[in-house]
Amino acid sequence: MRGLVEVILTRVQVRERVSVGLPTNFNPHLPKAFSMSYITLPATDHRAPLCLYFEHFAGSRGAEPLILLHELGGSLESWYPFIRSLGKRFDIFAFDQRCAGRSEHLTKAFTLWDLADDAVAFADAVGIEGKFALMGMAMGAVTAAHVGVRYGARLSALVLCDGTPHIDANSSSYILNRAAKVRREGMQVVADTSYRNAFKGLLDNPATDTGWGQYRERFICNPPISYAMQSEALAGFHLSEEEYASILVPTLVLTGEHDFIWTPAAGEMLASKIPGARFETVLGAAHFPPLQFPEVVASRVSQFLRMENN
Numbered sequence: 001m002r003g004l005v006e007v008i009l010t011r012v013q014v015r016e017r018v019s020v021g022l023p024t025n026f027n028p029h030l031p032k033a034f035s036m037s038y039i040t041l042p043a044t045d046h047r048a049p050l051c052l053y054f055e056h057f058a059g060s061r062g063a064e065p066l067i068l069l070h071e072l073g074g075s076l077e078s079w080y081p082f083i084r085s086l087g088k089r090f091d092i093f094a095f096d097q098r099c100a101g102r103s104e105h106l107t108k109a110f111t112l113w114d115l116a117d118d119a120v121a122f123a124d125a126v127g128i129e130g131k132f133a134l135m136g137m138a139m140g141a142v143t144a145a146h147v148g149v150r151y152g153a154r155l156s157a158l159v160l161c162d163g164t165p166h167i168d169a170n171s172s173s174y175i176l177n178r179a180a181k182v183r184r185e186g187m188q189v190v191a192d193t194s195y196r197n198a199f200k201g202l203l204d205n206p207a208t209d210t211g212w213g214q215y216r217e218r219f220i221c222n223p224p225i226s227y228a229m230q231s232e233a234l235a236g237f238h239l240s241e242e243e244y245a246s247i248l249v250p251t252l253v254l255t256g257e258h259d260f261i262w263t264p265a266a267g268e269m270l271a272s273k274i275p276g277a278r279f280e281t282v283l284g285a286a287h288f289p290p291l292q293f294p295e296v297v298a299s300r301v302s303q304f305l306r307m308e309n310n
Helices: 002-015 076-086 112-125 139-154 169-185 188-198 215-220 224-235 241-245 264-273 294-309
Strands: 018-021 033-041 050-057 064-069 090-095 132-137 155-161 251-256 278-282
Touching (some): 050 112, 064 112, 064 294, 076 090, 112 139, 155 294, 169 188, 251 264, 264 278
Antiparallel strands (some): 018 033, 033 050
16 A cells, blocks of 8 residues: 555656746756656665656657766766757657756666666656666666666667776776775765866867756766765666677767767777667767757667668
8 A cells, every 4th residue: 555655646746847948148058948846756675765857858749858967077068958959859858867966866876787677667656667768877887787677568669878898807996996985075076077088179179068068067966975975876787698689779979079987999998798789989079979969869869760760
């Protein structure tokens, strides 16, 4: 009975979300009308109730549902330029993942599998019936791959943007040491390096700024413990060859030309492990192509999803 009540309450929360019309000077890269709300995922045997903040950008009648998973240290705001470029071609849902943005910040450790479970539980909670397309950026792409392994039957297509097929022992150790440093000293100690690495080749050219001018400031405002916990989940990343081979949904892998965190070679290797996956480079982009070149990425993603639907 308790589980039934939680589901009913969840549905009520979704129906009560607020439609917002934004003044044009609020953020020129944000779609002018959307709905936003908090939603609580009901408890399961493996998860306590989890409160998530999300925004819904309604598509045209009958538009395919598309869920977006943001990067480590980011939030759903990272998707705004990309969402605006997509227009109403898709029924878009973006949410702040656990320990990120305006969603619930926890104290208990979690794994990438937990984040994958959250994504599908979120789809259920907002009333998406049947299949949906899923797109992840950077760490969000790693999480999306886990969704493809465990919940492939729920997906119509998968877009992995600037992901990686694995994290070796040296990289895992680096991520863990960095997380420990953030726990001790806060976000400022890693902010400049992270910003330069993620926007390599773009910071000296203001004309390329498509809405990420305050990305560094948003990054610094992450709660250090939450950022560390996200990092620790990423450090444990491992999918086997067999698990990759089990991803049977149409998959597009995109990587920024100048991404040296997870390079185009890593993206190409990732695509090679997933049956039938396509790999494409986004010219001029670094680690976050949907944020850095939103119109280009929106065009690629739209073309890919339309092709798969047909």
